[in-house]
Amino acid sequence: MSVAWQQSTHGVLRRQEKVNRTLMTTFVVITVLVAALGLLYLGLVASSAHLSSDIWHMHSEMAEIQRESSRLETEIARLSSIPVLQARSVALGYQAAESIEYVDSIEVGAP
Amino acid sequence: MIRGPEARLRLVTALLIAALLPVIGQLVRLQILDRDRYQAEVDELVMRPYALPLPPDGTIRDRNGDLLVGNIPIYSVGAQIDLITDTQIAAAVLAPLLDLDEGALLEKFVIREDEEDLRWVWHRLAHGIRGDNAEAIKKLKESWDWLTLEPTWQRFYPEAELASHTLGFVNADGNGYGIEASQFHLLQPRPAAGMGEVDVLRVPLSEELAKGKLRAFAGTDITLTIDRTIQAFVEGELDKALELYGASGGTILVMNPQTGEILASASYPDYNPSLYSTYDVSEQGRFVDPAVSVVYEPGSVFKMFTVAAALDSGSVTQDWSYYDSGLIEYGGVLVRNSDGAGHGQQNLQGVIDHSLNVGVATLTTQHIGADVFADYVLRFGFGRPTNVGLFGEAAGLVHLPWDLNWSDGYLVTNAFGQGIAVTPIQIATAASALANHGTMMKPRLITERRTPEGRVVVIPPKVAGQPVSAETADYVVGLMEHAVETTIVKAQVPGYRIAGKTGTAQIPVSGGYDPVEVITSFIGFGPLPDPQLLILVKLDRPQVDLSVRWGTQTAAPVFNLVASRLFVLLGIPPTEPIDP
Numbered sequence: 176m177s178v179a180w181q182q183s184t185h186g187v188l189r190r191q192e193k194v195n196r197t198l199m200t201t202f203v204v205i206t207v208l209v210a211a212l213g214l215l216y217l218g219l220v221a222s223s224a225h226l227s228s229d230i231w232h233m234h235s236e237m238a239e240i241q242r243e244s245s246r247l248e249t250e251i252a253r254l255s256s257i258p259v260l261q262a263r264s265v266a267l268g269y270q271a272a273e274s275i276e277y278v279d280s281i282e283v284g285a286p
Numbered sequence: 287m288i289r290g291p292e293a294r295l296r297l298v299t300a301l302l303i304a305a306l307l308p309v310i311g312q313l314v315r316l317q318i319l320d321r322d323r324y325q326a327e328v329d330e331l332v333m334r335p336y337a338l339p340l341p342p343d344g345t346i347r348d349r350n351g352d353l354l355v356g357n358i359p360i361y362s363v364g365a366q367i368d369l370i371t372d373t374q375i376a377a378a379v380l381a382p383l384l385d386l387d388e389g390a391l392l393e394k395f396v397i398r399e400d401e402e403d404l405r406w407v408w409h410r411l412a413h414g415i416r417g418d419n420a421e422a423i424k425k426l427k428e429s430w431d432w433l434t435l436e437p438t439w440q441r442f443y444p445e446a447e448l449a450s451h452t453l454g455f456v457n458a459d460g461n462g463y464g465i466e467a468s469q470f471h472l473l474q475p476r477p478a479a480g481m482g483e484v485d486v487l488r489v490p491l492s493e494e495l496a497k498g499k500l501r502a503f504a505g506t507d508i509t510l511t512i513d514r515t516i517q518a519f520v521e522g523e524l525d526k527a528l529e530l531y532g533a534s535g536g537t538i539l540v541m542n543p544q545t546g547e548i549l550a551s552a553s554y555p556d557y558n559p560s561l562y563s564t565y566d567v568s569e570q571g572r573f574v575d576p577a578v579s580v581v582y583e584p585g586s587v588f589k590m591f592t593v594a595a596a597l598d599s600g601s602v603t604q605d606w607s608y609y610d611s612g613l614i615e616y617g618g619v620l621v622r623n624s625d626g627a628g629h630g631q632q633n634l635q636g637v638i639d640h641s642l643n644v645g646v647a648t649l650t651t652q653h654i655g656a657d658v659f660a661d662y663v664l665r666f667g668f669g670r671p672t673n674v675g676l677f678g679e680a681a682g683l684v685h686l687p688w689d690l691n692w693s694d695g696y697l698v699t700n701a702f703g704q705g706i707a708v709t710p711i712q713i714a715t716a717a718s719a720l721a722n723h724g725t726m727m728k729p730r731l732i733t734e735r736r737t738p739e740g741r742v743v744v745i746p747p748k749v750a751g752q753p754v755s756a757e758t759a760d761y762v763v764g765l766m767e768h769a770v771e772t773t774i775v776k777a778q779v780p781g782y783r784i785a786g787k788t789g790t791a792q793i794p795v796s797g798g799y800d801p802v803e804v805i806t807s808f809i810g811f812g813p814l815p816d817p818q819l820l821i822l823v824k825l826d827r828p829q830v831d832l833s834v835r836w837g838t839q840t841a842a843p844v845f846n847l848v849a850s851r852l853f854v855l856l857g858i859p860p861t862e863p864i865d866p
Contacts, residue, residue: 227493234495238339242359242437245342246417252353252444257518275854 329481336490337479337500341738342439344473344505346453346465348514349549349733355443355453355466355559360416362436363423367397367407369432379426383419384412414440441466443560449517451575452510452551452731454677455559463573465731466559467677469508472735478502509734511547516540516855520550520848527844528554532829537577537710538848539822543718543811545747546727548674549819549852551577551711578672578679581707582805582824585791586624586837588703590809591716592646592654593634594762595662598754601653604761607633614644616651617694621702624790638765639773641788646701656687656697663700665753666716667726672750674711674729683707703791713809714822715750720766721785721811721820724759726750760815767814777810777842779849781860785817786810786845788837793827803827808841810849813861819852821845 253259316324342357363384370376373395381388394409401407415423420435427433443453454464466473478500483491520538528536540550553576557565565572574580596602612628614621623629623643629636637645650659663669669684684706685696699705711729719726728750735743754762766785770777777786789807792799807824811817823841830840853860 224493227491227495231490231495234338238437241341245357245439246359248353249356249358249442249444252356253442255352256444256446257448257514258446272854277859 332483333481334484335479335481336484336494337477338490338502339437340439340477341475341502341504343441343475344469344507344738346473347507347509348512348517349510349547350513351509352514353444354449354510354512354514355441357439358416358442359420359437360414360440361420361423362413362438363411363415364408364434364436365395365411366432366434367395367401367409369406370395370430376430380411380423383422383426384415385419386412408434416440441560443558445514445518446560447556447558448514448521449512449551450556450559451553451577452512452548452676453559454575455562455573463579463677464575465508465510465676468675469506469732472506473508475505475738476503503738506738507736508732509736510731511549511733512551512731513549516852517550517552519851519855521552521556523844523848523851524552524554527823527825527840531825531840533825533827533840535576535826537822537824538844539577539710539714539820540848540852541714541718541729541820541822543721543727543817543820546715546718546729546750547733547747548711548729548731551575551731553577574678575676577710578674578676579709581680581682581709582826583706583791583794584703584708584713584807585789585805586641586643586702587713587717587787587789587807587809588706589638589641589646589701590720590762590766590787591662591666592649592659592701593638593765594720594754594758595659596649596654597634597761598758599654599658599662601655601658602634602649604634606653607631608645608648610636610642610644612644614647614651614698616647616698617696619695619698621647621698635765635768638762638787639769641702643702647698650697650701656692656694659697659700660684660686660688662753663706665751666719667750667753668706668708668712668716672709672711672715672729675731679711680709682709682712703789710822710824713807714820716753717787717809717811717822718820719751719753720759720762721817722759723756724754725752725756763814770810774808774838774842776838777808777845777849779812779846779853781862781864782812782849782853782858783814783861784810784812784849785814786842788842790835790837802832804835806835806837806840808837808845810842810845812849813853813858818856818858819849821848821852823848 345353345357346355348354365376373392377388377391377395380386381391384391391411394411397407423433423435427435441455443450452464454462454466454468456462456466456470460467460470460474462470480500482494482497482499484494485491520540524536524538527533535554537553538550539548541548555572557569557572562573596606597604608631610623610629610632612623612626621643624641629640629642632640632642632645636642637649654662663684664686669682669686671679671681673679685692685700696705715726715729718729726749728748730745730747732745734745737743763785766787767783770784770786774786774788777784787809789805789809791805791807793803793805794800805824805826806828807822809820809822811820823844825840825844828835828840834840
């Protein structure tokens with residue numbers, strides 16, 4: 176039997192088996208880590224897509240609220256415009272003041 | 287030499303590495319070397335131009351925050367025709383909401399021959415749908431996914447014709463006038479458009495929006511110096527005056543001489559800015575603001591500047607006097623007083639009280655001189671725009687001694703406001719210098735700008751110049767106050783010290799002046815000694831009896847009505863006792 180064979184079947188082989196086991200453990204750990212990172216990545220992508228969708232909806236809602244706000248603002252302006260107020264005040268029987276009289280106010284109790 | 291399992295293991299490892307190398311090589315090629323090419327191919331497939339919904343234009347408000355120009359959302363309604371299951375029902379339901387005939391709507395639902403091969407067919411059904419109809423269509427869209435609503439904006443003027451000339455309008459290209467045109471670059475929104483990942487309907491994908499590459503901004507909001515209550519009142523008084531005196535047009539300007547703020551600017555003819563596109567071509571003349579873009583010869587109103595120039599330049603002193611024979615000839619021009627009479631010995635007060643053409647012509651021709659007078663005309667801002675902030679402002683027309691077309695006769699006629707063309711805003715601004723103790727404020731219409739980011743930019747008052755000294759200004763104001771107290775009594779406002787000057791100007795026509803038609807005007811301010819209100823009333827071609835076709839008889843009473851009410855509206859109490 177050759178020296179090599181003896182080495183491979185005795186001490187050397189055992190050492191190699193030990194090394195292989197370490198490699199396997201490392202491989203498994205790395206695989207688990209990669210899988211975990213992959214899952215994390217997928218989760219983040221899914222979450223990001225969901226958030227993006229929410230953002231789009233919020234964009235749409237914001238635009239709709241802005242439109243509604245502008246519509247209401249113009250409606251308020253129309254209802255409180257001078258011609259409308261004048262017509263309303265006439266309907267309520269108000270009249271323009273004929274004359275204005277200013278009264279001097281004297282501070283009561285002043286020395 | 288190694289044999290056995292170890293050798294096989296090495297061989298397999300080498301083979302695996304050898305097999306992996308091309309894969310790595312390809313990855314390097316795809317991801318690094320040819321990256322741009324493949325990125326371009328991907329972009330070609332998924333990247334398309336898209337735009338975010340357009341935000342509204344900036345609003346325009348009056349000085350109290352009341353909305354003068356706003357925006358209302360309107361919608362373009364369309365339909366993906368190939369997806370409509372029952373066109374009859376769709377037409378019956380939609381026709382009244384789109385304000386369309388049912389038959390006409392059914393025609394829009396027909397797929398044309400040239401569209402038969404298309405994957406999907408979209409037709410626009412109506413544009414400008416708003417209010418309750420738009421809301422109803424939005425609800426229908428929940429069940430009819432073939433309906434499309436594209437939002438956009440339309441300018442809205444809640445006060446209709448109010449301040450129409452000041453506000454103006456603008457078309458899609460930015461052409462127009464008024465504040466809308468002059469501030470177009472600020473009022474218009476900043477749209478957001480670019481390339482990105484979109485779906486089949488060109489709607490950006492959520493991921494694309496999340497990148498936040500595009501941001502749209504609404505237009506800048508503008509606050510004016512105009513007070514809508516004063517504006518409405520002044521417009522009403524102008525309408526009444528035009529009817530009472532049969533004038534073809536007119537302008538009333540209300541200004542704070544201490545700040546240059548324009549509180550109201552009313553001119554007739556006016557129009558409704560919401561309907562500007564419906565006016566006939568022959569009515570395009572309405573779209574010019576007479577207060578800033580139309581020039582006229584101011585007439586005797588100009589005498590206050592002539593007297594101020596004479597005093598301020600030191601050409602005459604306050605005790606100057608002359609003998610008024612009723613006419614003066616200079617440079618080939620013969621000038622008479624408006625009443626044709628001679629007034630004997632007169633001083634500066636007499637010149638203003640009786641509005642003597644001969645008196646001011648004597649001042650310019652015998653004392654001030656052409657160069658000095660021209661200098662003062664320019665100092666008061668005539669011959670150049672006031673830069674009030676409105677599009678299309680006219681510069682006016684002044685004749686200067688160094689002009690090629692100068693004639694000595696201009697020195698005579700310019701003295702009493704003829705042969706010189708000004709805009710109402712110019713004459714009001716110049717008069718404000720006298721009212722404000724010689725300091726002329728730049729007239730302004732904008733008091734504040736608010737950017738979409740919320741930044742507020744306040745526009746402060748700005749001095750436009752000091753054409754005359756405070757002493758000169760106050761003395762001339764004193765002369766004008768005396769004129770109101772003695773000869774322009776219809777301009778008097780009980781309880782308030784008022785200074786003012788009338789003008790009755792002939793209208794230049796081809797070959798001379800119209801023998802009958804005039805422009806009457808009055809500029810007054812008060813309460814003295816620190817006027818807070820300056821009012822210019824100008825009436826074009828009043829059709830009243832010739833004997834009362836004067837500024838004193840037409841424009842001055844209008845000033846009285848406007849000033850009396852505005853003092854109350856602005857809370858300016860009387861400064862003098864009022865006789866019961």
